[in-house]
Amino acid sequence: MKIVIVGAGQAAASLAARLRAKGHGGEIVLIGAEPVAPYQRPPLSKAYLLGQMGLDRLVLRGTDWWADQRIILRLGETAQAIDPVRRVVITDKGQVAYDALALTLGAHARRLPAAMGGDLPGVHVIRALADVDRLAPQMQPGRRLIVIGGGYIGLEAAAVARKLDLTVTVIEAAPRILGRVAAVETADMIRALHRAHGVEILESTGISHITGTDRATGVALNDGRELPADLIVTGIGVLPETALAQTAGLTLDNGIATDALGRTSDPAIWAAGDCASFPWADGRLRLESVGNAIDMAEAVADNILGADKPYRPKPWFWSDQFDAKLQIAGLGTGHDRIVTRPGDSQHGGSVWYFRNSRLIAVDALNDARAFMIGKRLIEAGRSPDPQAIATTADLKALL
The missing domain is CATH 3.30.390.30 (FAD/NAD-linked reductase, C-terminal dimerisation domain)
Structure with missing residues (x-):
């Protein structure tokens, strides 16, 4: 059985490794749009951005491991469509046939609309290696950073910037930071931590637009104030990657909808990680975490090989700040x-x-x-x- 994995992040690496560990001897092909082998994402906004971790430690497996496991890496190759009838993935470099297909596509960072200046130079997101490679050289002592969004990614970026001696302001439109993901009591502890390190946090503060013409120069607030900035990071959440699944006519529901085994509405196509939602309680759940990416990918690998065992998540998360x-x-x-x-x-x-x-x-x-x-x-x-x-x-x- 030839198994093709599209998406080259934590879930993809875990799924491929599990297939080999469980004795699958058939062909495994991993297709990734980025030009680098699967790597860890959490350190991007922390140790990697600080310059404390290089790419050699960021990657999940060394080059020799992929070769030893006979896993074919097709990196820098973008999957553009799926033909489920012919069981073929169409990429910008050709076609790849499959017997079973696993979608581990992850998610992409939400951006402010272009009409609000979200596409101006100097406005950054933190999701992929290339994002941080663009941002890191700009994080110079004494510069003014505005972080839009008081979620974990935004707060982690703020913490790194203060360590690098930038002046940092976090703007949150909601009444408080971490409003969607944590209790008031947790938010209070995190807010106190940041303020103790000199981060300015503005809550219940809406944004009109990012100022500047050729480059971002600051942020205009809804109350009429303008805050100057040398660079801006937007941390306003992520959206699951579903475009490829849509081309195949797969059912979407807060991501790529799977059954309890990780199988999509097409019996030959599976999904795992940030892009996938699965049955949970009386509804569906999609988890954005390393733990879920690993655990669900391994469960899907087992089920591709016939285990027929429902995925039971054990959610856990972490965030390093200061x-x-x-x-x-x-x-x-x-x-x-x-x-x-x-x-x-x-x-x-x-x-x-x-x-x-x-x-x-x-x-x-x-x-x-x-x-x-x-x-x-x-x-x-x-x-x-x-x-x-x-x-x-x-x-x-x-x-």
């Missing part, structure tokens, strides 16, 4: 109670999410013990008494 690490286990969506617990450091502590008295998520800032214990409790389906979380001297007793 010298602090935020670790998240579970999904806090729909919580009806929050319990907080102080940590050992000034900028630290944990936030515990409950729904109907059931523990569903934990945010832990500089508190690895709280993260690990919370993660184990959630995965085991155990929910300690909320008051015990707040008062127990040793969290390990909750296990």
Whole structure:
């Protein structure tokens, strides 16, 4: 069986490795639009942008590994369409036939519209290696950076910029930072962390447009103010890559819709990672995380080979900002109670999410013990008494 993987990120590398580990001896072809082998994305906005990690450490596997595993890399090649009848992927360099096709296309950064100046030179996003290679030389001490968007990517970029001694302002249109992804209590800890390091955070602040003609010179706010800037980073979320799936007539629903096995509406085509949504509770879920990219890709690889085992995600995330690490286990969506617990450091502590008295998520800032214990409790389906979380001297007793 010839298996073709389109998309060359974390999910693609994990899927290909799993196929070989599970004994698949047939041809595996990996097609990626970027000219480099699959690499880690999380360090892009942190260690790589800081210059602390080179491309040699960023890539997931060395050149020899791909050759040893007999996995054909077709890099710098863009898949343009899928012909599901003939089972062929059409690229800008030819056609690739498949018996089974896996789409690990990831997501792309949302950009401000051109009418708002989103395409001006000096306006950056952080998603791919090339994005950071363009941004890094501009991050010079003393320059003024405006970050549009108070989500994790924007805040990570802000933290790196302050480490590099730029003047940094974060603009968030919503009432608070991290509004879609974290509780008020977690946002309060992160806001305090940034302000302690000199980052200016403007919340409930809408943007009219980016100023400048040949190049971005600042940001005009809805209240009439104009903030000058030497460079701008937009961190306003990502959108799943679905255009290729659409050409094949696949069902889309918050990404490429799959069943519990990772199979799309075409039985010969599968999907995994940031681009894919799967059944969850009474609806569908799409997770943007390294953990999901790895776990779902491995589940899909197993199911391509006949395992017939539904994917059961164990969500976990992390974000490094300054010298602090935020670790998240579970999904806090729909919580009806929050319990907080102080940590050992000034900028630290944990936030515990409950729904109907059931523990569903934990945010832990500089508190690895709280993260690990919370993660184990959630995965085991155990929910300690909320008051015990707040008062127990040793969290390990909750296990």
